[in-house]
Amino acid sequence: MEREERSLAPGASEETAVGRRVFAEGHGSVLTDLDGNQYIDFAAGALTQSLGHCHPEVVSALTEQASKLWNVHDSATPRRAELCDLLDRLLPEYLNTYTFLSTGAEVVEAALRVIQAVAPPGRNRIGALRHGFHGKTMGSRMLVHWDIGNQAFAGNSVLGYSPYCYRCPLELEYPSCGVRCASLVRRHISDKPNVSALVFEPVLGAAGVIVPPPGYWEQINDACRDNGVLLVADEVLTGGGRTGTFLASEALGIEPDLVTLSKGMANGFPFGVLAGRESILRSPESATAGSSASTYASNPLGIAAAAATLEVVERENLTERVRTLGAVLEEGLRALHSRYDVLGEVRGLGLLYGLEFVRDPASREPAPDIARAVYTHALDMGLRVSLGGHILRLAPPFTMDRTLIEEGLAILDRSMARAVSDAPALPDRPVTAMGDAAR
Ligand SMILES: Cc1ncc(COP(=O)(O)O)c(C=O)c1O
Incomplete structure (x- = not known):
């Protein structure tokens, strides 16, 4: 990364700039970085790999x-x-x-x-x-x-x-x-x-x-x-x-x-x-x-x-699978919503969800620092999501196993717990209220 940074123009997506990973391989729903760490990919590449990474037929x-x-x-x-x-x-x-x-x-x-x-x-x-x-x-x-x-x-x-x-x-x-x-x-x-x-x-x-x-x-x-x-x-x-x-x-x-x-x-x-x-x-x-x-x-x-x-x-009638897996994802996210005040809103349908992080539920003030902390902790624990301002987006591959969806939800839970306990110590870097969603 240091080598390429000398040559590349800045302006990468927020998630890339914050995540700082060198991904080397992706198979199915799992990515591997250059150090061999693995990540469940709840962002399906750029919300693109509906069939998971390197699907054999593709x-x-x-x-x-x-x-x-x-x-x-x-x-x-x-x-x-x-x-x-x-x-x-x-x-x-x-x-x-x-x-x-x-x-x-x-x-x-x-x-x-x-x-x-x-x-x-x-x-x-x-x-x-x-x-x-x-x-x-x-x-x-x-x-x-x-x-x-x-x-x-x-x-x-x-x-x-x-x-x-x-x-x-x-x-x-x-x-x-x-x-x-x-x-x-x-x-x-x-x-x-x-x-x-x-x-x-x-x-x-x-x-x-x-x-x-x-x-x-x-x-x-x-x-x-x-x-x-x-x-x-x-x-x-x-x-x-x-x-x-x-x-x-x-x-x-x-x-x-x-x-x-x-x-x-x-x-x-x-x-x-x-x-x-x-x-x-x-x-x-x-x-x-x-x-x-x-x-x-x-x-x-x-x-x-x-x-x-x-x-x-x-x-494989994957749109139906999206609905079934989406229900599992939604249930897990609703449970997180009821437990974390900083998770202001959970929205979505099928296998597409947005999590909006706020300072507190009453003010609804956007909390990009908390979203960024959840994103970073999740990466460190082996889950990749999509980050943009105070919002995280989830869009797992349609082919993901239910157990990986559940594992991903458990990592999100732990990441939020850590972000909340660390919150006051986090730096508050300026971002726009609407965020800079990774596209
Ligand atoms: C709804 C919508 N339209 C258009 C685009 C632009 O697509 P691309 O980045 O491939 O140019 C995006 C990218 O995220 C999008 O979400």
């Missing part, structure tokens, strides 16, 4: 492809049609047209191009949600309005309230609030005929797994439908089964017109999919020559990794 698909063909621009290759068939079966039937790219932000950019291409005249603004995260490229950053270490770039976006009940900006309580945040977004959409699309995370992942209350999405979904506003679900993090359905949108009453997918698609290999309605992605406005091409679009290695990953997800 390794063999990649190895086989690596000895055959790496790049022929976006030409047809044998497994591309197979991947289309898999997506046809896994995604809602009407989302039947795809573009294959490499990263989450690249897919969001592709969606933004489509939105602009099909927007009716005069509709030049794009809706987004507070606390949403969509990537770090210029277009995607236009939709991101909290400090992620880059300067803001609002562009032509307009913002709506996210369903962050624990820190309600309207200072209301669910359910007596009547989901006012959603009515305000709704009003925004119907009063502003200049909005062409709403780009949103169904569950806001980077900001700490913010799960909307019932009624939020139903209202907004209908408002968009009634006003001709495209629903563009950014499921880069939630897609692929992570929340217990292939798309989080399916469980939350959203019928998106376009969906962006990436992290869960190819088990950690760079790959992304823009999926959408045929009427949009085949429209003459959006389907101009070259519009879905790029150097690594439809890359054969990515296609092979994605096809192998999704084959396993489908064959």
Whole structure:
């Protein structure tokens, strides 16, 4: 690390900067560092390895492809049609047209191009949600309005309230609030005929797994439908089964017109999919020559990794396993919540959880020092989670054994106990209130 630090530009994720580990290998749900220490990986790489590290079927698909063909621009290759068939079966039937790219932000950019291409005249603004995260490229950053270490770039976006009940900006309580945040977004959409699309995370992942209350999405979904506003679900993090359905949108009453997918698609290999309605992605406005091409679009290695990953997800009915294991995780986390005052809120669904650490339950003052201490102690005890500001995120592989989930929960328990007993001695390094979630 000392050697590379002389050469690398700073700006690593908070979890990498704080964790300071050199990971050498990963197999299944367990990582091994250069010193031979092992870690249960509750962060599945970068919330990517749904099948665990180096899943044998993905390794063999990649190895086989690596000895055959790496790049022929976006030409047809044998497994591309197979991947289309898999997506046809896994995604809602009407989302039947795809573009294959490499990263989450690249897919969001592709969606933004489509939105602009099909927007009716005069509709030049794009809706987004507070606390949403969509990537770090210029277009995607236009939709991101909290400090992620880059300067803001609002562009032509307009913002709506996210369903962050624990820190309600309207200072209301669910359910007596009547989901006012959603009515305000709704009003925004119907009063502003200049909005062409709403780009949103169904569950806001980077900001700490913010799960909307019932009624939020139903209202907004209908408002968009009634006003001709495209629903563009950014499921880069939630897609692929992570929340217990292939798309989080399916469980939350959203019928998106376009969906962006990436992290869960190819088990950690760079790959992304823009999926959408045929009427949009085949429209003459959006389907101009070259519009879905790029150097690594439809890359054969990515296609092979994605096809192998999704084959396993489908064959082993892993979305159901996510729900079953998710219930175990949730029960353990609820028990921790009832025992530790500093654990202000536990939120999530499926195998995606956010733990929000606070100074005390009454003030709800964010406690990034405590989150960081829990993260560090957990690493020292053999558990890796994802750290961002005062929030820890958990996203274990879908294939993790129940015993490892339980072991991980026990380590979290011990880490919290140690963090609480050490709390006054911890240094208070400045971080932003929203944190700097590792992406
Ligand atoms: C919802 C969402 N969209 C987009 C992105 C950007 O993806 P990438 O980092 O692959 O560019 C992320 C990354 O975490 C994400 O969570």
